[in-house]
Amino acid sequence: MPAPTLSLIMPVLDEASTIAATLDFLQPLIQRGVEVIVVDGGSHDDTAALAAPLCTRVVDAPRGRARQMNRGAAAAGGDVLLFLHADTRLPEDADRLIDAALAGRQCWGRFDVCLEGTTRLLPVIAIAMNLRSRLTGIATGDQALFMTREAFDAAGGFPDQPLMEDIEMSRRLKRLSPPACLRQKVVTSGRRWEQQGARRTIHLMWRLRWRYWRGASPESLAREYRHVR
Template sequence: MKFSIIIPTLNEAQNIQDCLEALQPLRNTCEIIVVDGGSADGTQAIAELLADRVISAPKGRARQMNAGAQQATGEVLLFLHADTALPDNATALLRQRINRPAPWGRFDIRLSGDHFMLAIIARMMNWRSRLTGIATGDQVIFVTREAFTAAGGYPDISLMEDIALSKTLNRISPPLCLPAKVTSSGRRWLQSGLYKTILLMWSLRLRYFLGADPQTLARLYSKGHLWKL
């Protein structure tokens, strides 16, 4: 079974080298595709030394990940953020579990950082995902090429593309929730304020489910505001 690891980037020079170096032991069974959305900090130059392919696509995670999927040759696609690390046994677990019974899923998550609330936030994310069947990009969504094609790929929206894809894939099957943990950076939570970020993320998700425009939500997310654009 061949895997394609697709990494969307935009000005990730600070993280991309560590991300790609951690993936080097997997290159005998995985291809690594970096899809850049117009970085101005040298991200692409760094990635070209460590990835199998570096391509450019219009800015936006959904567009970038769809572009990577179009170029991928693997049977299973993994969508990885540049500030997230896979567990050591990720591909072995997927060989054993994917399609039994689900053709898609995600990992549990831990957030790096010393603040005690980060562990609580991660636990809440994992519980919420199990209860709702919704996976977030931070949890590293994986999906067979066949199921991804059947779902129509990521919808071309500015935010919540992971939630929208999860809802479509749930019509095929509930997700495979692997307890092995990916490690994602807690930097946004710490920089923006833990409690403010919790409130912001829950507010954005609620408004999305109530029909708010994803482009408006994306502007709020980028500014870190609940209401002010």
């Protein structure tokens, strides 16, 4: 039986300053047969033009991370789907790690995360994120979610909501199997914490998650998130 094929889906918006470097890092995966689909949500800069020669294809989609990821999944040909933020770097052998993780009974998973930056709290925040995810079975987009095509379809894709789409997707996938929690790390930018202040951002995200758990609408949470930022 042939090995499952992997499609990497990257939603982007106005990433012209970094997209070439991000995709350069993925070239070894592309050379090993990984399909890389960049989904542009209406960038006002040269993101799509810069990405085109460095990925398998560029797909246009309505703005919104969930919508962009779903559009990318619809265009993808792989048996396994990996969703990667544009400011996140994978381990060099990510494709092999994912194949091994999904070889058993689990149909989805995520990586541990390392936050890149100068703020001293970032390593502590990353440890807390990884531990929380391991205890709850809930993953965030920063951790590079991956899943089989069957699991994605069974979950109904990412919910069309402006915030917490990764949390809701994790809840749906947990009904199918526990996640494969890989200890190998993806490296993602800590700019969100550094720009807004680490403690302030931690407090904001915990408050939003608490309200989401209590039933607040993603639309109201997104308005609050944008207002604070």
